[in-house]
Amino acid sequence: MKKFTWTCPSNIALIKYWGKKPHQIPCNASLSMTLSKASTELSLELHSKDSKSSEIECDYYFEGKKNEKFEHRVREFLQTQQVHFPFLKDFALHFQSKNSFPHSTGIASSASAFGAIALALCDAKNQLSGVEKNSNFMQEASNIARQGSGSACRSLFPSYALWGKVEDVTNSSDEYAIPITDVHLNFQNMCDAILIVDSAPKKVSSSLGHSLMNNHPYAAQRFVQANQRVSEMISVLRNGDYERYIQLTESEALTLHAMMLTSHDYYLLMRPQTLEIIEKIFKFRQETKIPVCFTLDAGPNIHLLYANSYQEKVEEFLNSELKNHIQEIKWDKIGLGPQNKK
Ligand code: PMV
Numbered sequence: 450m451k452k453f454t455w456t457c458p459s460n461i462a463l464i465k466y467w468g469k470k471p472h473q474i475p476c477n478a479s480l481s482m483t484l485s486k487a488s489t490e491l492s493l494e495l496h497s498k499d500s501k502s503s504e505i506e507c508d509y510y511f512e513g514k515k516n517e518k519f520e521h522r523v524r525e526f527l528q529t530q531q532v533h534f535p536f537l538k539d540f541a542l543h544f545q546s547k548n549s550f551p552h553s554t555g556i557a558s559s560a561s562a563f564g565a566i567a568l569a570l571c572d573a574k575n576q577l578s579g580v581e582k583n584s585n586f587m588q589e590a591s592n593i594a595r596q597g598s599g600s601a602c603r604s605l606f607p608s609y610a611l612w613g614k615v616e617d618v619t620n621s622s623d624e625y626a627i628p629i630t631d632v633h634l635n636f637q638n639m640c641d642a643i644l645i646v647d648s649a650p651k652k653v654s655s656s657l658g659h660s661l662m663n664n665h666p667y668a669a670q671r672f673v674q675a676n677q678r679v680s681e682m683i684s685v686l687r688n689g690d691y692e693r694y695i696q697l698t699e700s701e702a703l704t705l706h707a708m709m710l711t712s713h714d715y716y717l718l719m720r721p722q723t724l725e726i727i728e729k730i731f732k733f734r735q736e737t738k739i740p741v742c743f744t745l746d747a748g749p750n751i752h753l754l755y756a757n758s759y760q761e762k763v764e765e766f767l768n769s770e771l772k773n774h775i776q777e778i779k780w781d782k783i784g785l786g787p788q789n790k791k
Contacts, residue, residue, distance in 0.1 A: 451495045453572045454790040456667075457564030459487040460604045461641055461744060461752050463534050464679045465705045466612065468662030468672065473599050474623045477675035478613025478661060480682050481603040482639060485784030488549045491565035493573060495540035505531070507542040510559065520544075523566065526597045533593065534570055536577050538692050539540065544569075550779055551567075563597030564590075564604035591625035602626045607786040608637070609686060615679050627683055633689030635756060642647040642763065643779040644751040646722040653709075653716050669706060675701075683689035691740035702745040709747075722774040725753070730768050737762065757782065 453756070460481040467478035498506060505527050511518035523544065531537055546562060567590040575582055587605050595602035603610040606628035617620050661666050678697055685693045709716055723745070730743050730753065739762055741755040755763050767778065 450497075451573065451576070452492055453569040453576070454457045454490070454491045454492040455565045455568040455572070455787055456790065457490050457561045457568060457604050457787040458484045458601065458784045459489075459558070459561040460610065461703060461754075462603075463694075463729040463744065463748070464675055464682050466600055467659065467675075467703050467705055468665075469599060469659045470667060472522060473595050475554055475599060476668070477479065477672040477676065478615045478621065478679040479600070479603070480609065480611050480629070480679050482609055482641070482788055483604060483607055484641060484781045486509045486549055486781045487559035487561065487643075487779065488784075489546050489565045490549070490790070491504055491544060491546040491562065491569060493566070493569035494543040494545075495536075495573060496543060498539065498541045503538050505537055505542070506540075507544065508547070509544045512547045513545075519562070523597075526563075526566075528674050529596060530570070530593065536574065552785055559598040560601040560604050563601035564787060565589070566593045566597060567594035567601070567643055568605070569790070572789070581718075588625050588627070603672045605787055608632060611679060611683065613676070613679065615676055620681065622786070629683060629686060635691060636686050636694070637690035637783070638757040638762060639756050639782045639783045640755055640758050641765075641783075642755075642767065643778040643781055643787065644726060644753060644767075644775045645779065646726070646751065646775060647720050648776060651748055652718065653747075658712075658747055659711060661714070662708065665708065665712050667708065667711060670710050673703070675703070695740060695742040697735075699742050702743060703748070708747060708749060718748055719745070723749045723751060726774055733766050733770065739763075743768075 460483045462479050462481040464480040466475050466479035470476060505524060507524055507527060509516050511519060511521050527537055566569055571586060571590045589603040591605045603612050603626040606626060609629035609632060610626040611621055611629055612626035614623050620627055682697055700787060706719060709718060729741060739759050741753060744752045
């Protein structure tokens with residue numbers, strides 16, 4: 450039996466991916482911050498197969514229990530990967546995973562899981578064929594992760610990652626993410642306090658959300674805007690401009706939700722507490738001049754972003770102003786990317 454174990458973090462997009470073409474090719478570029486604590490630890494075991502069948506045999510255990518729904522998704526994904534990983538049909542594959550953040554708040558979910566699955570598969574392929582890991586390893590894994598869950602491809606790099614072809618970044622690609630390395634000190638130690646206002650599973654899946662961009666009246670303009678914002682955010686990260694970072698990040702969160710509000714069918718994922726918290730963040734920033742801002746995923750929970758030098762002030766603010774609006778806070782921060790456990 451051979452075993453490959455990887456921990457892969459989740460990521461939070463600053464510039465959002467929303468809308469996709471076939472084969473998980475994004476309609477626009479996106480840029481994210483890799484998290485540190487929200488992660489999936491996954492082991493892939495390759496056992497000898499009882500039968501000689503050419504079918505893929507796999508089971509998937511999440512936190513010690515068989516997870517039929519995710520197993521089905523993983524099996525479908527593996528079926529699309531047979532050319533890349535010819536060994537898949539030679540073994541019985543046993544996946545076991547656990548998340549650092551319990552409960553289904555969507556914080557460490559498909560992005561971190563597919564990141565870890567892709568890493569384990571690429572690692573297995575290399576070891577079975579006696580190939581040393583080379584500098585392309587993460588890029589290859591990112592490409593594979595994308596095919597499982599789009600945003601997962603950004604989780605494989607430390608700090609900040611760019612996914613999608615943008616004119617002014619020569620090695621950028623729609624097929625995999627690349628790391629953004631030239632980052633000003635202001636943005637090297639960012640924290641993300643994830644304010645859980647509702648931990649119920651997503652009402653509308655992100656696959657459905659992406660598909661609603663296909664006939665969306667504002668889609669074309671949105672894709673142009675996102676690509677321009679990715680380029681601008683790369684310069685902002687380089688020059689340390691908090692003010693522009695805040696404007697871009699918050700506008701992106703609201704634009705993502707505006708796309709949902711104006712799609713056919715329209716839907717609404719923010720909760721009343723989401724809006725109350727956003728207003729309190731605006732007020733706190735105005736009064737204190739502390740550069741904190743928010744972003745949102747495809748859900749009601751708020752990611753509060755700030756440099757770690759403001760940790761104490763932010764905690765005071767959360768305790769005094771927001772306690773009643775929040776079920777739980779997950780304290781996270783910028784992270785170093787995946788880890789291989791031997
Ligand atoms: O990777 P998916 O298909 O779950 O889509 C993620 C979409 C957002 O989280 C809303 C934005 C993003 O870029 O991560």
